[in-house]
Amino acid sequence: MLQATFYHAGCPVCVSAEKTIVEALDANRYKVDIVHLGEQSNRIDEARNKGVKSVPALLINDHVMHINHGADLSDLG
Amino acid sequence: MLQATFYHAGCPVCVSAEKTIVEALDANRYKVDIVHLGEQSNRIDEARNKGVKSVPALLINDHVMHINHGADLSDLG
Numbered sequence: 001m002l003q004a005t006f007y008h009a010g011c012p013v014c015v016s017a018e019k020t021i022v023e024a025l026d027a028n029r030y031k032v033d034i035v036h037l038g039e040q041s042n043r044i045d046e047a048r049n050k051g052v053k054s055v056p057a058l059l060i061n062d063h064v065m066h067i068n069h070g071a072d073l074s075d076l077g
Numbered sequence: 078m079l080q081a082t083f084y085h086a087g088c089p090v091c092v093s094a095e096k097t098i099v100e101a102l103d104a105n106r107y108k109v110d111i112v113h114l115g116e117q118s119n120r121i122d123e124a125r126n127k128g129v130k131s132v133p134a135l136l137i138n139d140h141v142m143h144i145n146h147g148a149d150l151s152d153l154g
Binding site: 002004016017020021024025026027028029030058060061063064065066067068 | 079104137138143145
């Protein structure tokens with residue numbers, strides 16, 4: 001399985017993006033890890049190191065896609 | 078089939094997003110229409126009416142997701 005990670009912070013923009021994009025991914029090929037950075041602040045550094053600058057963000061094959069804009073990562077910790 | 082539309086303008090950010098996100102969608106459920114607004118300027122108004130403000134953008138179920146940022150729609154026409 002390929003790995004995709006969806007980083008969010010529970011904001012309305014995040015929830016909307018999660019429902020739309022995560023649901024549309026091919027579940028037969030992608031295992032999607034959904035990370036709430038507000039609750040899992042220990043993963044903020046991981047997200048930052050992957051190039052995430054704002055949430056919601058979707059990471060696929062080490063490619064960061066910032067989807068719309070909910071919150072800057074710097075506002076989370 | 079559900080419909081997804083990927084609007085782009087041929088910019089490097091667009092091509093990168095297209096390869097990653099369009100390829101990851103579930104092709105068994107989504108028919109993806111890929112629209113190059115630089116070449117199909119007659120569809121700029123359609124994109125604008127759907128809420129697209131910049132490209133690349135992915136439209137799924139009338140939900141607009143601006144992915145990273147390549148160019149403002151207003152710069153295209």
